[in-house]
Amino acid sequence: MSTALHAGLGLLRQAMLLAGIAIAVFLLIRVVPGDVVDAMALEGSLDDDAIVALRAELGLDAGALTQFRIWAARALSGDFGTSLRFDRPAAELILAAAPTTIGLAALALAAGLALGIGLATAAVLWPRSPLPALVEGLNLWSIALPTFCVGLAAILVFSVWLGWLPIIGQWLSPVVILGIDIGGQVAKPLFEDLKEAATAAHIRTARAKGLSPVRIVLRHLLPNALTTVVALGGLILAGMIGGALTMEVLFGLPGLGTLAYQAISGRDYPVIQAVVLIFAAGVVLVNGLADLAQRALDPRLRR
Amino acid sequence: MSASATAGMPRAGGTGGLALGLAVLGFALLAGVFGPSLVPHDPLVQELAARNAPPDALHWLGRDHLGRDVLARLVAGTRISLAVALGATLLAVGLGAGLGLVAEALGRWPSFLVFGAFDMVRAMPSILLALTLMVALGIGIWPLILALGVAFAPHMALVARATWRREGSAGYVAAARVMGASSLATLWRHVLPNIAGALVTQAAIIMPRAITTESVLSFFGLGVSPETPSWGRMIAGASRYAESAPHAVLAPVLALCIATLGFALVGNRLRLALDPLRERGR
Numbered sequence: 066m067s068t069a070l071h072a073g074l075g076l077l078r079q080a081m082l083l084a085g086i087a088i089a090v091f092l093l094i095r096v097v098p099g100d101v102v103d104a105m106a107l108e109g110s111l112d113d114d115a116i117v118a119l120r121a122e123l124g125l126d127a128g129a130l131t132q133f134r135i136w137a138a139r140a141l142s143g144d145f146g147t148s149l150r151f152d153r154p155a156a157e158l159i160l161a162a163a164p165t166t167i168g169l170a171a172l173a174l175a176a177g178l179a180l181g182i183g184l185a186t187a188a189v190l191w192p193r194s195p196l197p198a199l200v201e202g203l204n205l206w207s208i209a210l211p212t213f214c215v216g217l218a219a220i221l222v223f224s225v226w227l228g229w230l231p232i233i234g235q236w237l238s239p240v241v242i243l244g245i246d247i248g249g250q251v252a253k254p255l256f257e258d259l260k261e262a263a264t265a266a267h268i269r270t271a272r273a274k275g276l277s278p279v280r281i282v283l284r285h286l287l288p289n290a291l292t293t294v295v296a297l298g299g300l301i302l303a304g305m306i307g308g309a310l311t312m313e314v315l316f317g318l319p320g321l322g323t324l325a326y327q328a329i330s331g332r333d334y335p336v337i338q339a340v341v342l343i344f345a346a347g348v349v350l351v352n353g354l355a356d357l358a359q360r361a362l363d364p365r366l367r368r
Numbered sequence: 369m370s371a372s373a374t375a376g377m378p379r380a381g382g383t384g385g386l387a388l389g390l391a392v393l394g395f396a397l398l399a400g401v402f403g404p405s406l407v408p409h410d411p412l413v414q415e416l417a418a419r420n421a422p423p424d425a426l427h428w429l430g431r432d433h434l435g436r437d438v439l440a441r442l443v444a445g446t447r448i449s450l451a452v453a454l455g456a457t458l459l460a461v462g463l464g465a466g467l468g469l470v471a472e473a474l475g476r477w478p479s480f481l482v483f484g485a486f487d488m489v490r491a492m493p494s495i496l497l498a499l500t501l502m503v504a505l506g507i508g509i510w511p512l513i514l515a516l517g518v519a520f521a522p523h524m525a526l527v528a529r530a531t532w533r534r535e536g537s538a539g540y541v542a543a544a545r546v547m548g549a550s551s552l553a554t555l556w557r558h559v560l561p562n563i564a565g566a567l568v569t570q571a572a573i574i575m576p577r578a579i580t581t582e583s584v585l586s587f588f589g590l591g592v593s594p595e596t597p598s599w600g601r602m603i604a605g606a607s608r609y610a611e612s613a614p615h616a617v618l619a620p621v622l623a624l625c626i627a628t629l630g631f632a633l634v635g636n637r638l639r640l641a642l643d644p645l646r647e648r649g650r
Contacts, residue, residue: 082491094500208635210625213580213587214625217607217617221618224610303494310588325588344493344496348493
């Protein structure tokens with residue numbers, strides 16, 4: 066199968082996934098008993114005629130299919146409806162919150178990759194040092210201790226007990242906590258991969274011709290391991306979304322996670338829908354990109 | 369070659385880790401089952417005069433922001449958090465492995481449909497999916513179990529399919545089919561016992577994640593109902609008073625950390641011991 070055809074099929078699959086998720090999210094939120102008009106009627110300001118008129122105005126009297134078509138068409142053009150709480154377009158709220166989340170994710174990802182790749186490489190270079198054990202330990206850390214727990218513990222220790230950091234509004238704790246989590250997820254498989262790659266013939270050749278171990282690792286070993294990191298992309302991203310949701314709320318950062326939290330507390334369904342869709346679109350997009358990148362990086366997958 | 373490199377290296381999650389993990393799980397289970405009848409306070413009774421009171425001889429872990437006994441809530445929360453996680457894991461096994469295996473056994477089209485649906489669910493991170501489901505279903509213990517079970521089912525289904533495909537090429541499956549057993553009978557009588565180890569391992573991996581996700585959802589106000597004591601609800605309620613009453617946050621946070629650590633240690637060990645897929649890498 067040619068690369069272009071495969072990429073096209075991959076794209077089609079991702080697009081179908083996204084459409085499926087959009088339908089699912091729409092239906093799920095629609096299942097919620099009661100709509101905006103019900104809520105307003107409960108507050109007592111509407112009579113029966115006004116209820117019918119308002120439903121018609123908001124398009125809530127149309128069939129589910131029509132409603133979905135209208136909603137999807139609007140969502141595709143960037144209109145996710147209006148927040149019931151803030152009386153501002155949901156898209157505007159998302160645009161305002163996105164930079165924080167993207168910044169947090171980018172910083173945590175950079176810290177995590179530096180830690181994971183650095184540690185795995187060092188552990189392969191010095192296999193008799195305690196470094197391989199550290200790789201195992203870090204991996205167990207990220208499996209066993211969810212970032213939610215670590216974040217709460219960090220607040221209690223560093224903010225409440227020691228008083229070193231403010232509880233809210235600081236980036237250091239969330240970046241370090243998410244970074245360690247990502248580092249632990251990356252280091253172990255990367256270390257295993259590098260260890261196996263180190264036995265390959267071209268590494269033996271490089272060693273035999275007298276290259277320094279550092280040069281062998283940097284020039285001949287690490288490029289092979291890049292695919293491992295890319296393959297972990299989806300897993301890392303899923304962790305980052307859970308992390309963003311909880312870290313932002315715990316540390317009071319005004320990102321998408323906090324927006325979702327406020328929207329959920331306020332039963333602000335258009336905003337909830339929009340945030341969930343944006344997150345899902347992000348995951349689908351990154352998974353698709355990771356798949357393409359892996360093909361580009363690893364000639365064995367192209368065949 | 370990897371054997372020589374890892375020899376002499378302390379293995380994380382070794383037998384020491386297993387013992388520790390099992391001890392933690394045993395303790396948590398005992399606390400969840402017998403704790404509520406051993407602690408002489410009611411987890412729901414409020415004593416507003418003693419709000420955020422620090423630990424004393426009568427109330428070993430102090431009181432929370434509504435003057436409720438933290439220890440009583442902690443053990444009641446242990447019961448609820450563990451029960452929800454267990455229920456969700458069982459549902460994930462039933463849905464994921466059950467549907468997945470039956471679809472695989474029935475042939476190409478059922479398998480394509482079922483795994484297409486699972487793929488769609490899997491594209492969303494489980495926390496996000498569970499969150500969306502909870503928004504739709506409303507709060508409560510049963511919706512929570514349902515949401516978590518559905519969110520983790522695809523992971524189970526993938527493991528079930530991978531093990532089924534590996535077993536499908538084994539001689540005993542062909543022998544059973546030649547002897548005239550139907551595909552479902554072969555699945556039930558012959559394949560299932562052979563892949564049970566892998567399924568149990570995956571369940572052990574899902575369990576701590578279900579515990580954490582339950583806490584996060586409750587923290588978001590989407591888990592169990594507000595007065596029900598679960599670890600996440602306790603954290604959500606007490607975290608606003610973390611500065612004046614850190615003991616009320618510390619107790620559920622420590623319980624959550626220790627429980628997930630215990631489950632992860634056991635799960636990790638099970639994976640090394642039982643999971644036949646692990647030779648193929650992650």
